Amino acid sequence: MRLAFFGDVHGNFEALKAVLEDMENKGVDEVFCLGDLVGYGPDPEAVVQTIMEKNIKTIMGNYDDAVGYSKESCGCSYAPGRETEVGDISLKWSIENTSEKTREFLRNLPKKLSFEVEGVRFLLVHGSPLNELLEYVKPNTPPDRLKKIVESVEENVVVNGHTHLPMVKWVMGKLVLNPGSAGRPKDGDPRASYMIVDVENGTVSFEIVRVRYDVKTTVEKIARNGLPVELATVLALGQTFDMGPGKVTFTLGR
Numbered sequence: 001m002r003l004a005f006f007g008d009v010h011g012n013f014e015a016l017k018a019v020l021e022d023m024e025n026k027g028v029d030e031v032f033c034l035g036d037l038v039g040y041g042p043d044p045e046a047v048v049q050t051i052m053e054k055n056i057k058t059i060m061g062n063y064d065d066a067v068g069y070s071k072e073s074c075g076c077s078y079a080p081g082r083e084t085e086v087g088d089i090s091l092k093w094s095i096e097n098t099s100e101k102t103r104e105f106l107r108n109l110p111k112k113l114s115f116e117v118e119g120v121r122f123l124l125v126h127g128s129p130l131n132e133l134l135e136y137v138k139p140n141t142p143p144d145r146l147k148k149i150v151e152s153v154e155e156n157v158v159v160n161g162h163t164h165l166p167m168v169k170w171v172m173g174k175l176v177l178n179p180g181s182a183g184r185p186k187d188g189d190p191r192a193s194y195m196i197v198d199v200e201n202g203t204v205s206f207e208i209v210r211v212r213y214d215v216k217t218t219v220e221k222i223a224r225n226g227l228p229v230e231l232a233t234v235l236a237l238g239q240t241f242d243m244g245p246g247k248v249t250f251t252l253g254r
């Protein structure tokens with residue numbers, strides 16, 4: 001059984017199309033989305049419509065919650081600064097540029113999903129099992145916290161999103177996976193990110209897949225809609241713009 005996980009699309013329709021097409025070429029049996037369909041990007045409506053039309057099993061991210069309920073903040077724990085400002089501007093814009101039907105769909109997304117494939121049990125949450133919408137489970141999350149998170153679940157594999165950083169970790173005999181972000185990568189590689197997981201006879205193998213997409217079109221849409229230019233910078237660089245001097249690295253030509 002071949003599963004695909006993706007998330008953090010953030011209104012990037014071009015990235016979503018590229019990821020779904022790549023999954024189809026790779027013969028995926030089932031597709032799961034880890035939330036944050038909207039926010040930041042210029043196509044929240046088209047992204048949600050596509051997810052609805054294709055009947056992709058999806059859980060709620062903090063941005064889906066914020067847009068669905070027309071909130072004033074995404075609940076992200078950014079320090080005050082330009083990233084927070086840009087997030088707030090894009091959230092307001094996303095609420096204004098989605099239909100009631102789309103916001104209703106976002107409100108009704110489940111906060112977690114548990115299922116079994118060939119004897120292997122999976123738990124999907126956007127953040128963490130202990131704080132489903134907002135906790136960041138990062139590569140540098142302290143081991144004690146990771147242990148606590150893993151102890152709280154019965155499943156064998158936890159798949160989450162939210163950090164926009166692909167991650168694979170073994171913690172106390174369980175697997176913690178993050179496919180990275182399809183529509184707003186932050187690991188220095190601007191290509192869309194998702195994950196393929198093969199389950200065969202109780203064995204789990206995985207691959208993080210990176211896909212080139214038409215970033216130019218997404219950037220043009222950001223400009224045409226008068227959204228902050230930083231939203232385009234993040235897509236071009238594949239990382240956030242608020243990291244401070246000396247921490248910015250990216251690879252030219254990718």
Ligand SMILES: [Fe+2]
Nearest residue numbers: 008036061162
């Ligand atoms: Fe996100």
